[in-house]
Amino acid sequence: MDFRIAEEHLAVVESVEKFSRNEMLPLARELDEKSEFSMPLWKKMGALGYPGLLAGQKYGGSELGALGTTMALEAAGRGGADQGTLLSWAAHMVISMLNVEHWGSEAQNQKYLPKMATGEWIGAMALTEPNAGSDASSVTTSATLRGDKYILNGTKMFITNGPICDVVVVITRSEAGSKGANGTTAFIVDKSMPGWFSSRKLDKMGLRASPTGELVFENCEVPVENVLGQVGMGIKSVAFSGVNWERTILAGHFLGGMEFNLEQCIRYAKERVQFGRPIASFQAIQHKIVDMAADIEAIKVLLYRQAWMIDNNIPCIKETSLTKAIIGGMMLRNADEAIQIFGGYGLCKEYPVERFYRDWKLASIGGGTNEVNRDIAARFLLK
Ligand SMILES: Cc1cc2nc3c(=O)[nH]c(=O)nc-3n(C[C@H](O)[C@H](O)[C@H](O)COP(=O)(O)OP(=O)(O)OC[C@H]3O[C@@H](n4cnc5c(N)ncnc54)[C@H](O)[C@@H]3O)c2cc1C
Incomplete structure (x- = not known):
């Protein structure tokens, strides 16, 4: 095993730590107290390309890989940034962008990843539901095909970045009557699609600068081209x-x-x-x-x-x-x-x-x- 990373990746890790000490640490207490995700801070991070550390270079990312990105987030924590902001940043990169990059078509990747790599669009991933937590395979949010659109109905719970996201990867049950991980499909849902909203932000004991929320889908219309990966494989693959x-x-x-x-x-x-x-x-x-x-x-x-x-x-x-x-x-x-x-x-x-x-x-x-x-x-x- 070799835990060394490329020189240019090391330079990114060092710059993240410096940014954290200078720009994030001074805000840490205030963001926790106010339970606030700082958009001005996120914009600064975006200007430095931090939201795209993990994404491929062809989508505007830095392609740091798992080791480099782990080290970069570690450096941000070591610099004293508040852990809530870091959770939101990590969730954006890992459970939202990475799923799009791994399972998306080239057209989907081109549409979503460059804007997410700059932080212009914030990402989330919605699997958990009020009654489907550890037993994630019991999701009930439905996706019904009507013409060239799927209609989504259901509620997602505990979604990191839910209250602030522009794009969300949603796991649904697309085959009525199916059980477990079978018959589930993932979608990329964005703000241009009507019928979804964040119904509440949760008031948590910790990680308070990371907005966690409930997302409601009410006859939300998602074009078929926004299926992520294979129909029926939402849980098993994505x-x-x-x-x-x-x-x-x-x-x-x-x-x-x-x-x-x-x-x-x-x-x-x-x-x-x-x-x-x-x-x-x-x-x-x-x-x-x-x-x-x-x-x-x-x-x-x-x-x-x-x-x-x-x-x-x-x-x-x-x-x-x-x-x-x-x-x-x-x-x-x-x-x-x-x-x-x-x-x-x-x-x-x-x-x-x-x-x-x-x-x-x-x-x-x-x-x-x-x-x-x-x-x-x-x-x-x-x-
Ligand atoms: C701050 C925060 C951010 C989150 N972000 C996201 C997100 O971005 N997207 C998303 O989809 N989800 C997210 N989650 C949801 C998270 O993944 C779930 O909270 C987690 O999977 C547990 O589910 P639950 O809270 O419903 O607990 P439950 O599943 O109800 O568990 C309650 C207790 O029962 C235990 N238990 C359950 N089943 C078993 C079993 N078979 N054997 C033994 N013990 C068991 C659990 O270990 C736990 O102690 C987030 C949660 C939090 C708190």
């Missing part, structure tokens, strides 16, 4: 093909956030004096810092390995589900120790450590819960 990417790249910004958080802890422990000496001199505090650093190193190696496997076309569902099953817990332990190092100040919003405690809970839920990922991993281990 939705499932991206899980390794999602479980790797989206975790990159959490990893970077852990590195930022550790940096805060080390600085604070050296400055905070109790009993006449810095708390960093107490072995109990030193051990916490060592445990945090060890978790970070372990997560980094796991994520880089699976990103490398993706880039080298090596199947890695066992690896990604094993990693996903445990890193949510490691992140929460890290966030907990960070607050403990800060003592009472750790609970206060003037320090960023409390925010991570709220933000990282998602890592055990989104993109497949810890429990579901353990089930997937168990199938490999016990077959």
